[in-house]
Amino acid sequence: MRAIVVRTFGEPGVLEVAELPAPEPAAGQVRIKVAAASVNPVDLATRSGALSAFLPELPAYPLGWDVAGTVDAIGDGVADLAPGTEVIGLSDWFATLSGTHAEYVVLPAGAVTAAPAGVAPELAATLPLNGLTALQALDLLDLSAGQTLAVTGAAGAVGGFAVELAARRGITVLGVAGPADRAFVSGAGATPVSRGDDVAGTLRALAPGGVDAVFDTALIGADALAAVRDGGRYVGVFGPAAPGTERGIDVQAVSVHSDAGQLAELVFQVETGALTLRLARTLALADAAEAHTLVAKGGLRGRVVLTP
Known part of the structure; x- marks a missing residue:
């Protein structure tokens, strides 16, 4: 072959x-x-x-x-x-x-x-790699409906799935992306947030006490962590690039793994129109x-x- x-x-x-x-x-x-x-x-x-x-x-x-x-x-x-x-x-x-x-x-x-x-x-x-990465990251973050999640790279392959999946769970999502992607991010269920030099400041303007968690698919690192409230959570996509922990924030990186059950769940979301x-x-x-x-x-x- x-x-x-x-x-x-x-x-x-x-x-x-x-x-x-x-x-x-x-x-x-x-x-x-x-x-x-x-x-x-x-x-x-x-x-x-x-x-x-x-x-x-x-x-x-x-x-x-x-x-x-x-x-x-x-x-x-x-x-x-x-x-x-x-x-x-x-x-x-x-x-x-x-x-x-x-x-x-x-x-x-x-x-x-x-x-x-x-x-x-x-x-x-x-679907498989990017969808499972998003789903398993959200499981690590373990947020409840009504809590606030910031997703960096919200228009990317992993970030886009994460926004849609989180919004379906009733989580308030702030999606960090470029101006050209505002319509996609909004349509996926997030409030669009402009990408720039001060991501933390922009996010804290919308969530003054800090967001409950960040899923950092864009590998922003410390500036994304700075947007998280004390005792909140941070999940990245590459362990060596994760920032050091501070203020009691739980810092982790998702290590994606195959799971037929979770993949079937994602397939269902696609078939029902919940995932793009x-x-x-x-x-x-x-x-x-x-x-x-x-x-x-x-x-x-x-x-x-x-x-x-």
């Missing part, structure tokens, strides 16, 4: 379309014939070598976390996912190094759920370098997706 791999860390040109053996599912696993797979910032960080300290030494690293496709084969003990089922899933990539930017991928059945009905695989593939899927561009697997270049430029609203 064809798969995108990195043998030497560097610029997008190091990406290679390699021929690899098609994986076989073991007990409790399913093999998915890939229809679409998103390109995420973590893929760029892996390709560039920014995450090399966290990786074992291997001759090649197959990339990709998200997948939408069709179950092609199942291992022993898999009862609820039959061949032919259209599914989405998440590869816990740092644990498995099973890349989804390929023609086939094997995942644990517990990482896979039925795809949202009536949704094209290119759109469905944008956004696709920026679809490219062929062989155009992975172009996809990485587009994502690196920033400013996209929605994910770039590869199709075999």
